[in-house]
Amino acid sequence: MKRINKFLLLFIKLIGVIVLILLTGITAAAIFFAGRFALDNAQNTYSFRLSEQDRLVQGIYIPSKQRKSTDKIRISIEGETHQDCQFILTTLNPGHTDKEQYAFTRKFLLPKGTVSARNISYDSYNDENVSIVIRAAENEQNPMGNLKVTVKYGASLFDLLFL
Amino acid sequence: MKSVLYTKNVIAIGFLLALVFTSCSNQKEDKSRDTYHFFANPLASTAMVFSVPEYHVESPQTTKLTIRGEIINESRLLVKREHINEWSAKLPKGLIDTTFSISNPGEALSFYVLTGNSQLSAPGGQVMADHASEGITYLAGTSSDRIGVFEIIVKR
Numbered sequence: 465m466k467r468i469n470k471f472l473l474l475f476i477k478l479i480g481v482i483v484l485i486l487l488t489g490i491t492a493a494a495i496f497f498a499g500r501f502a503l504d505n506a507q508n509t510y511s512f513r514l515s516e517q518d519r520l521v522q523g524i525y526i527p528s529k530q531r532k533s534t535d536k537i538r539i540s541i542e543g544e545t546h547q548d549c550q551f552i553l554t555t556l557n558p559g560h561t562d563k564e565q566y567a568f569t570r571k572f573l574l575p576k577g578t579v580s581a582r583n584i585s586y587d588s589y590n591d592e593n594v595s596i597v598i599r600a601a602e603n604e605q606n607p608m609g610n611l612k613v614t615v616k617y618g619a620s621l622f623d624l625l626f627l
Numbered sequence: 628m629k630s631v632l633y634t635k636n637v638i639a640i641g642f643l644l645a646l647v648f649t650s651c652s653n654q655k656e657d658k659s660r661d662t663y664h665f666f667a668n669p670l671a672s673t674a675m676v677f678s679v680p681e682y683h684v685e686s687p688q689t690t691k692l693t694i695r696g697e698i699i700n701e702s703r704l705l706v707k708r709e710h711i712n713e714w715s716a717k718l719p720k721g722l723i724d725t726t727f728s729i730s731n732p733g734e735a736l737s738f739y740v741l742t743g744n745s746q747l748s749a750p751g752g753q754v755m756a757d758h759a760s761e762g763i764t765y766l767a768g769t770s771s772d773r774i775g776v777f778e779i780i781v782k783r
Contacts, residue, residue, distance in 0.1 A: 517710035521739050523676040541763070550766065552673045556666070567671040571772070573764040581763040593665075597674040599741060604712065 508617035512596075513610075514543065520604035523552075523597035526615065528590060536618065537588040539596070541574070541581040543611035548601040549574040553584075555592045574598070579611065588617070665779040667740070669699060672772035674741035677779055687733050688783065693726040694718065696777025705739040708732065723777065731783070738781070740774055 512524040541551065551572040557565055570586065588594065596615060600608045665677040694704065698718045706714040706729055713736065714729050729736070 515710050519712055521674055521676075521705060521741060522707070522710070523674070523737070523739070525676045525678040525737065550673065551763070552675075554671055554675055556668070556671065565666060565668040567668050569670065569672045569768060569772070571673055571766040571768060573766050575764070579763065584763070595671075595675045595677070597676050597739070597741075599674045 509614065510616075511612060511614045513612050514598055514608055515610060516607045518608050519600070519606070520608075521597055521599045522608065523595065524613070524615070526594040526596075528593050537586050537594065538616045539581075539584040540614045541579050541584075541611060542614075543609060544578050545574050545576050545609035545611065546607050547609070548576050549608055550599045550601065551581075552595075552597045552599060553586070554595040554597075555586070555588055556595065557589075557592055574611075661783050663781045665738075665781075667696075667774060667777055667779075669773055669776045671774050672742070672768055673774075674739060675774065676737055676739050677781075678735065678737040679781060688731055690729045690731045690736065691726055691782040692729055692738065693724075693780040693782075694777055695724045695780070696775060697722050698775040698777065699773045700771055700775070701743045702774050703741055703743060705741065707737045707739060708734050718775075738779060740777075740779075742772055742774055 510524060510526055512522065514522050537553075537555075539553070551574050552569060553571075554567055554569045556567045572581075572584075574581075594615075596613065598608065598611065598613070600606070663679045667675060692704075692706075698720050701720045702718040704716045704718055704727070705712060714727075716727060718740070
């Protein structure tokens with residue numbers, strides 16, 4: 465009986481040690497992946513601002529080499545326009561021959577007033593250059609507005625966990 | 628004595644060759660770092676921007692920009708320094724192979740190519756329901772939006 469108790473105690477101790485090791489491992493892995501995700505997220509985020517000084521056009525060019533990873537491009541536009549504007553997103557393959565080359569342009573109207581467009585998402589590939597431009601409808605004498613455009617690459621944490 | 632002299636000569640020649648090789652490869656690297664190519668194809672439309680990453684010059688200098696290809700609809704080349712429109716040139720419809728000299732005051736430049744007509748009231752505009760965003764409407768492209776097929780070469 466004493467011998468069985470001794471074995472049981474040893475077995476419970478062993479289980480406890482295994483559980484502790486597993487918990488430590490899982491916690492370390494979670495911290496590692498959360499840190500890596502945060503780093504990736506920061507490295508794959510770009511933004512530009514439209515200020516009162518801007519006339520006619522303002523944008524950002526993101527060459528493919530600058531990006532760490534992509535499978536989705538997510539854009540948010542927040543702010544106010546002083547005149548009707550266009551938001552133009554172009555994804556380009558920088559191929560050197562006509563056959564390799566392609567470009568996709570998506571165009572949106574940003575009417576005068578408050579703009580709050582979040583999570584405009586498109587698929588994008590690693591080897592694509594991206595051009596994002598906001599263009600005024602009127603002439604270049606008038607200011608375009610105050611806007612902040614944020615571009616994020618890669619899937620969101622929600623996408624990774626639930627999709 | 629002779630062999631020592633011979634060894635010294637071999638080392639000297641080797642050193643010289645290494646020096647020449649290093650300087651040649653550095654020059655090649657510098658040259659490629661100063662020239663940037665951008666390509667656009669006929670589907671690119673309305674407005675595009677190109678910029679050289681970390682394109683900062685230490686002192687004012689001239690940037691040479693060559694645009695080569697075909698412009699489908701009359702467009703415009705605009706160079707911006709941060710938020711300021713620095714320089715602009717008309718790009719007439721047809722074949723083009725022109726080099727522009729742009730004075731660069733020492734800040735990052737962005738190069739925009741945009742069509743003459745912004746076509747805001749293009750037919751076919753529709754609200755993108757899946758975006759669920761306030762104040763943004765999808766606009767269908769038209770043939771007059773097309774800029775052209777061209778390459779831009781920037782040399783500093």
